[in-house]
Amino acid sequence: MFTIVEKEELASSVHRMRVKAPLVAAKAQPGQFIILIIDEKGERVPFTLSDWNKEDGSVEFVFIEVGKTTRALAKLQKGDSLAHLIGPLGRPSHVDHFGHVVCVVSGYGIAGMVPTIEALKEKGNKITTILQVPNQENLFGEEKLREISDELILAAGGDGGFTNPTALKPLRQLVKRHPRECIDRVIAMASFCLMKLCCEITRPKEIPTYVHLAPLMVDGTGMCGACRCVVEGKNRFACVHGPEFNGHLVQGWDVLMARRCTYADEILGQQSFQCSSCSQW
Amino acid sequence: MAEPEKPKKKPKKKLDLNRVKMPKQEPAIRRRNFNEVALGYTHDMALKEANRCIQCKKRPCQSGCPVNIDIPDFIEAIKEDNLPKALEVLKRKTSLPGICGRVCPQETQCELKCTLNQKGAPIAIGRLERYVADWERAQGEVQLPEIAPSTGKNVAVVGSGPAGLTVASELAKLGHKVDLFEALHIAGGVLVYGIPEFRLPKDIVRGEVDYVQKLGVELHLDTVIGINMTLDELLNGKYDAVFLGTGAGLPRFLGVPGENLNMIYSANEFLTRTNLMKAYLYPEYATPLKMGRRVAVIGGGNVAMDAARCAVRLGAEEVHVIYRRSREEMPARAEEVENAEEEEIQFHFLTTPIGFLADGRNNVCAMELLKMQLGEPDESGRRRPVPIEGSEYVMDIDTVVVSLGTSPNPLIPNTTPDLETTRWGTVVADEKGKTSKARVWAGGDIVTGGATVISAMGAGKIAAQAMHEYLTS
Numbered sequence A: 001m002f003t004i005v006e007k008e009e010l011a012s013s014v015h016r017m018r019v020k021a022p023l024v025a026a027k028a029q030p031g032q033f034i035i036l037i038i039d040e041k042g043e044r045v046p047f048t049l050s051d052w053n054k055e056d057g058s059v060e061f062v063f064i065e066v067g068k069t070t071r072a073l074a075k076l077q078k079g080d081s082l083a084h085l086i087g088p089l090g091r092p093s094h095v096d097h098f099g100h101v102v103c104v105v106s107g108y109g110i111a112g113m114v115p116t117i118e119a120l121k122e123k124g125n126k127i128t129t130i131l132q133v134p135n136q137e138n139l140f141g142e143e144k145l146r147e148i149s150d151e152l153i154l155a156a157g158g159d160g161g162f163t164n165p166t167a168l169k170p171l172r173q174l175v176k177r178h179p180r181e182c183i184d185r186v187i188a189m190a191s192f193c194l195m196k197l198c199c200e201i202t203r204p205k206e207i208p209t210y211v212h213l214a215p216l217m218v219d220g221t222g223m224c225g226a227c228r229c230v231v232e233g234k235n236r237f238a239c240v241h242g243p244e245f246n247g248h249l250v251q252g253w254d255v256l257m258a259r260r261c262t263y264a265d266e267i268l269g270q271q272s273f274q275c276s277s278c279s280q281w
Numbered sequence B: 001m002a003e004p005e006k007p008k009k010k011p012k013k014k015l016d017l018n019r020v021k022m023p024k025q026e027p028a029i030r031r032r033n034f035n036e037v038a039l040g041y042t043h044d045m046a047l048k049e050a051n052r053c054i055q056c057k058k059r060p061c062q063s064g065c066p067v068n069i070d071i072p073d074f075i076e077a078i079k080e081d082n083l084p085k086a087l088e089v090l091k092r093k094t095s096l097p098g099i100c101g102r103v104c105p106q107e108t109q110c111e112l113k114c115t116l117n118q119k120g121a122p123i124a125i126g127r128l129e130r131y132v133a134d135w136e137r138a139q140g141e142v143q144l145p146e147i148a149p150s151t152g153k154n155v156a157v158v159g160s161g162p163a164g165l166t167v168a169s170e171l172a173k174l175g176h177k178v179d180l181f182e183a184l185h186i187a188g189g190v191l192v193y194g195i196p197e198f199r200l201p202k203d204i205v206r207g208e209v210d211y212v213q214k215l216g217v218e219l220h221l222d223t224v225i226g227i228n229m230t231l232d233e234l235l236n237g238k239y240d241a242v243f244l245g246t247g248a249g250l251p252r253f254l255g256v257p258g259e260n261l262n263m264i265y266s267a268n269e270f271l272t273r274t275n276l277m278k279a280y281l282y283p284e285y286a287t288p289l290k291m292g293r294r295v296a297v298i299g300g301g302n303v304a305m306d307a308a309r310c311a312v313r314l315g316a317e318e319v320h321v322i323y324r325r326s327r328e329e330m331p332a333r334a335e336e337v338e339n340a341e342e343e344e345i346q347f348h349f350l351t352t353p354i355g356f357l358a359d360g361r362n363n364v365c366a367m368e369l370l371k372m373q374l375g376e377p378d379e380s381g382r383r384r385p386v387p388i389e390g391s392e393y394v395m396d397i398d399t400v401v402v403s404l405g406t407s408p409n410p411l412i413p414n415t416t417p418d419l420e421t422t423r424w425g426t427v428v429a430d431e432k433g434k435t436s437k438a439r440v441w442a443g444g445d446i447v448t449g450g451a452t453v454i455s456a457m458g459a460g461k462i463a464a465q466a467m468h469e470y471l472t473s
């Protein structure tokens, strides 16, 4: 059993949870994720690590209520426990001294990208972060990102009077100034559609762009193939070869998005993809 | 082999060629449930079947058994109605009779060699084995064997499939302290995530796992070796020796266009959702499995049969099995192929998919097939299928399960540079299971590639013995 040691609501339907899992904390690295099961009848559900503490053996993640498991998780409180938790899964984000790194985050990426940004910062990179939320009520994590980034650009929809309704406009502007104001790398942990569009924006100028793919997963250890995607013509499993991939080499985004939403039709009532009603937007 | 043969009169008795049928759930009924299909022999049936055995001196059946079970002796004990003795004979060589009796491919092992098979009616050895094991289970509390005094040695067993469970129990009985590490949240390996409830009730697997724990083995679920601890960390830590029984869990795909479309599953995903996560009990269990009405399963092994039969039970209207060779070459257990046919699964032999077509929303809606014919035999001795030119045709389907076999997961080799592997990803081990790395043994599918429960268990027995010799020398 894995005991919940902290639980906090960050915004409407967004929660932060910290769980005792010393084996996971001991090996955690930026960009990795865990899979948890609430009880013996539960589903295996992946979440990206947003923080961990090797000393007290705890790990943290932020989740957005979208369906059965996340709603049930939202009801749990400090002191409750989870039946299973495995990790850290996936390959860590590639961290190095690149120069100027632009990070695009939305959905759980707002929290999930934090350890990667901190590690990039430690390597002496200059960080520009673009944070996208659907509207102001759903805004969370801004303070932390502002603290660890050299510059934070906020993009929000709704009627908050924001100049940038999505992350795309500020990214386009930054890319336009490249290479005068050089961008050495773009990293996105956001909804599929936003990451796909980011790749299209950076492709003409060949700015290295890395995306964190989160397809459906079952085991998370390379056994089921649910998370497969095509990268550079090869079948790759996001849970073991990823989740971070070179976005310009990812093929078949539309298929990936269709697979991601296999179980979304009923719940989101999607005809085709209405991306702005997606939880990750 | 152990006992001297009693002088016997020439068997004047006429051979009884009436194999006692296995009572089964009716196809129309079992198509709608996940309960066990084969119901097991009654006492009378078992006696009748055992009485057909002519107790051959040369024991051909035993020579066909991968772990050399003293088959005539356990059958003799059934005849004498001495089930404790029958059990004792079985347990000398197999620790999992209730499982092997159900899932072993007897028709290519013991029953193939049975003298009566020359007349087409081998003794139903597997069913008798199952009968004895079920009798034991019905007795309630299983007797624990004597456990040797502690040797003070620590062993890590990685993977809780048949190979790992066997090594863990053998070494625990010999007095070693065993930690059993399992990546998934339930122990049992393929026995829980692959083979469905209707063929192998999970209670039986749980019983075996409980038993291993009662022997003092400590089970660590949710622990992935290669992630939470590397093999070297285990060896540099408290463990004197390590056994790798991580199986062959990496799914293979066809590599044809459209294979990643939505609603195309690997058999591993389809079966894991169904069996391990119990999607057939959704929404009581939280994991769903989306499936259409016309399901195609690609492949001809046990895995393909299991996927097809799960699809039937999950409510598919039509289930088609697409296999590139002919019926004779199908590696699946004969009994399960028969069961599948009774369950109205349609077989398409000498056919292979060459592409999948989408419905405009990236869901699969049809597949393109190519007819094959059998050519010259290949390395496996089976005749190689060769395409018939111009025989392409299209079949409408809305769900596909790709079941082409698996290879070992590279997680441990990738994090252990000095562990020798073959180009198929299997770990190299000698006949006693010793790998290229000091203090590390391996056995089961990780060494052989996808094989059988009994061979994994047998490899476990041998490796455990070798490990014990090492630990006590």
Ligand SMILES: Cc1cc2nc3c(=O)[nH]c(=O)nc-3n(C[C@H](O)[C@H](O)[C@H](O)COP(=O)(O)OP(=O)(O)OC[C@H]3O[C@@H](n4cnc5c(N)ncnc54)[C@H](O)[C@@H]3O)c2cc1C
Residues within 6 Å of the ligand: A033, A043, A045, A046, A047, A048, A049, A061, A062, A063, A064, A065, A066, A067, A068, A069, A070, A071, A108, A109, A112, A213, A214, A215, A216, A217, A243, A260, A261, A262, A263, A264, A265, A267, A268, A278, A279, A280
């Ligand atoms: C590697 C990885 C890391 C992840 N990290 C996080 C994280 O840190 N925080 C977090 O909140 N979530 C994260 N997710 C997504 C998370 O796993 C899903 O939100 C979760 O599985 C939903 O489970 P549920 O039972 O609540 O919803 P379900 O009942 O399973 O689903 C509800 C509906 O929402 C759809 N849906 C769920 N998630 C998504 C999504 N990401 N994109 C589009 N549609 C979706 C489902 O397809 C479904 O139709 C991650 C996913 C992966 C693969």
Ligand SMILES: Cc1cc2nc3c(=O)[nH]c(=O)nc-3n(C[C@H](O)[C@H](O)[C@H](O)COP(=O)(O)OP(=O)(O)OC[C@H]3O[C@@H](n4cnc5c(N)ncnc54)[C@H](O)[C@@H]3O)c2cc1C
Residues within 6 Å of the ligand: B103, B104, B105, B158, B159, B160, B161, B162, B163, B164, B181, B182, B183, B184, B187, B188, B189, B190, B191, B194, B195, B223, B224, B225, B226, B245, B246, B247, B248, B249, B271, B302, B303, B306, B333, B409, B411, B412, B443, B444, B445, B446, B450, B451, B452, B453, B454, B456
């Ligand atoms: C659907 C299906 C049907 C089958 N039907 C039959 C049949 O009818 N008859 C028959 O004889 N055989 C059958 N087989 C084959 C048989 O099940 C296998 O040969 C046998 O289970 C192999 O045993 P094993 O112990 O080597 O590995 P497995 O049973 O594969 O167990 C390996 C275990 O190790 C765990 N593991 C893997 N990597 C790690 C890691 N890094 N750290 C920790 N744990 C790890 C896995 O999660 C798994 O639980 C079938 C197989 C499948 C898939």
Ligand code: SF4
Residues within 6 Å of the ligand: B052, B053, B054, B055, B056, B059, B060, B061, B062, B071, B072, B075, B113, B114, B115, B116, B123, B125
């Ligand atoms: S070969 Fe057949 S008949 Fe002969 S001893 Fe074995 S099971 Fe009995």
Ligand code: FES
Residues within 6 Å of the ligand: A216, A217, A218, A219, A220, A221, A222, A223, A224, A225, A226, A227, A228, A237, A238, A239, A240
């Ligand atoms: S989640 Fe099963 S292979 Fe990646």
